[in-house]
Amino acid sequence: MAIATTTPAPETGVPLVSQLAADEGHTAAELIEILAHCRAVHASADYRMLQAASLIHDEREEDHLSEIAGVDSGEASSMADLADRTDAARLGCGPRADFGPDGLQRAVAEVGAVLNLPPARAREIITAGADLRHRLPLTGHALAVGRIDLATFLVAVSRTRLCSSETIADVDAHLAQAIFARPPMSRARFTVMVDAIIAQIDSDALLRRRARAAADRKVSVRPDHHAPGQSRLSASLPMESAAEFDARLTVMSDEPHSSDPRTLDQRRADALVALSRGRLHLPCECDDCTTTAEPEQVQPATTTDAPTADEESGPEHAATHTCECHCDTAARPTFHIVVNLSTLLGLDDDPGFLDGNGIIDADTMRSLLAQAEREFIRPEPPTPDATGYRPSKKLQALIRAGELCCTFPGCSAPAWHTDLDHTDPFSTGGRTTRTNLKPLCRFHHRIKTFTAWRDHQDEMGTVFFQSPTGHMFLGNAYTGTDLFTALRSPPSPTDHPARRHLDALRTRQRDAHARLIEHNREAEPPPPF
Template sequence: MFEQAKVKPPTPATTALVDRIAAASRAEAQAAAERLVSIADLFEEREKSFGGCDDWVIDLFEAVAAEVAATLRIGLGLGTSYLRYAMAMRHRLPKVGARFEAGDIDFRLFQTIVFRTHLITDLDALDEVDAQIAARAPRWPAMSRRRLAGAIDKIVAKVDPDAVRRSKESIEDRYVKVQATDDGMAEVVGQVFDTTGKALDRRLDELAGTVCDGDPRTRDQRRADALDAMVAGADRLTCTCGSDTCPAWSNTRPAGNVVIHVVAEQGALDGTSQTPAVIPGSDALISAEVLRELAANAKLLPVIGPIDAPPEPRYSPSRALADFVRCRDLTCRAPGCDHPAANCDLDHTIPYERDGLTHASNLKALCRKHHLLKTFWGWRDEQLPDGTVIWTLPDGRRYVTMPGSALLFPTLCTPTGYLPEPGGSAEERCGNRTAMMPRRRRTRAQYRAAAIEAERRRNHERRTQRQRWNNWYFDLPSVPDGEPPPF
């Protein structure tokens, strides 16, 4: 016998709360749709002013996406996605977009619809799919992403079978990914050929077996450390038993040509501070305890701030100055961008050819895209001696970015000295450089059309191949009793 809770009838208070939840959900969807509408409007306004630059490396689409990313303080990739969704809502799926604006579907569902209908090229087919999905989508929000994909694909398959998004063959989907985790560790996952996997597994066992029985590590720990030895190009694993009579023991780590930079305070190395360290380009922090263990076999180089140092008499900064700027900035200094400084250009805030100086107070890390945006798309910047950068975008909005080291390593942000202001305005100093803009071999629209056509062609080939196999299988002649089948 089960005891059931006594269900009380709804009260005006609970009814009002549920209504507020539903209204908030609808308002959230409407706000997300309004954001995309505004982004599409911004693109069309910019298009009126900047035409004929489709073959630029940083074309109008990329420039607007970067402006959106700066406004929302997000990365360039996410800003590009928002613009792509906005243009799909405006031009490809207006009926679904109307449902989105009304709050009948949410952003998650709209994203899935845009992705699953991306390969439709025939306008009549797209209009039919748009109408069918718009009629059914308000009943789908409770579905998982997998079920949503299936429901959308069924509609697409009836109208345009070659436009159904299919997963790639497993042989094409091989990869290895290294993802930073917590406390200075990383997770390595991937999918490789079976032969490669077996060879790697055997090699890790071989390296893990090159230490003596007194090594204190477990087998799994030795296999993990064997990856370090492989990266260093070593043919054995360093034994850590510590015995002078161990034939496998060595107090030096094999030399390699792979260098990983870690930024840390001196106090964390000395044991007088618990400030964590960072690997430039990684979001994970390394605790002081792990840092001291890593430092035992690492080369230590001090990063000395060039406080009141004179400008260097050349365009390219010295190694010491470049290292300081990258350690100070850690990432690209454009608003919202997290591209690692190690892979960025070192940009002269005031251009070198316009009397800008090669000095820490005039250098910062900029990824190549934001560097081109500054050079060709009217992004203007001002840099303070502590590394603070004040950006002014083409619409006049201003954004302030601080060096990435400001929170953990404030000593790197000590003002490095004021520089004399060169003559002329920022606009005059940058000048008109559109003639030097790198060009694309194919426009963005041409590249996208080629990619869609290639995926549609693969879908068609796989579909017809399966159809031929089905026709062959079901048309097989009957086999007399006692005779083997013809396969």
């Protein structure tokens, strides 16, 4: 009897132990290289795991069909037998139901046992393996060589699931090309890039996805088996409905004063409960409100709130203002959509971008924007140095629309929920311009400000980060300017003497080459017919 185990044999475990012992003496810079190597090896192993799971499924399907063929050829022996088979099919009784679990179910049980996975996860692994071999082989190659990891590949599998068989090969080729042409990127940027490629090649897939999202909407509440006394609530909603719901919770959780003892997560949970009770406001629980409030009413108070997401961290940027916990009118939830004006006018059906969610089809986007507040932005030519610290609203919108999320490597925080950070600090002469500002979530903003991380931003908006060990990372390998090319900065003026000189040299070389070709044609006329 053979027992499957993941424990390495003694002869294979000794080198690993030696490596682990050696790691204790490595520097942080050397350990970074070990991390990168382990990531690539892990991705390659995941590729082989997916392939093995798919091959197991192939064999089990063949076994199942062989068993059926040995008992029932599938042919009706008489007209009466044919009628019985037809009636059973109408009732939903499959002709193979009497032969037990099919090949996929058998493979799911086997893969789940080996990998210690529940059936749903084992099925996902088998399906991804089939896609790796047959639908997305080029993208799968990126996983094999460690360019992407398993989670990223599963994103590609799920996003391309509704692509037609006629377009999936083109989608795979374009996606693989985009992966190998760009450095690694965050999950949010990768997801938008996949959806943008799908929208370009198979736009109907976005419509099919919208219909599927509407059909699969659901909410479930069940006990949390890992946290006694708690329950777990989950929901699957179309992204526009989810964005509206999330914005409503955000508005309600921001209503209490800054001295409210609850965390943001706790306030959002309480806001959800308040919504279930038909309330649109979240009562404040700070000492002043709880001691002076009458039943069902809290008196307004004046407090000093923390910096908003548009301000950089620091005590000098805190704002003092009057806040009322309970307004007569509920605050309006807000979410942000970026769209081409041509699409809004109905001249084309290019997709838009819903902040924090991703690509959204043109029809859904137009319906959401029907009653929305609109702000028209366009890239401006380079301007003189700005003297103020806080960017204008137009500049803030332009910078966030030009990105998709936080620009720190690997981060997916939504662009409209981030700080706008000066790459060259304002205190040391940094300008408040598009080429010196970028979105950073509060966590990474503090990491950049108070640690040895360094960053650089070029004129094209590319943002590089240098770690304390000296390693360089590109933070925004795919941006909003790739999705909306009209947001790209206008080219620099061409009237500089240096550029005029180089342009003149290229023109002379091109003209000389054209004259040489013409001379050769005249010297060697075509043969007579």
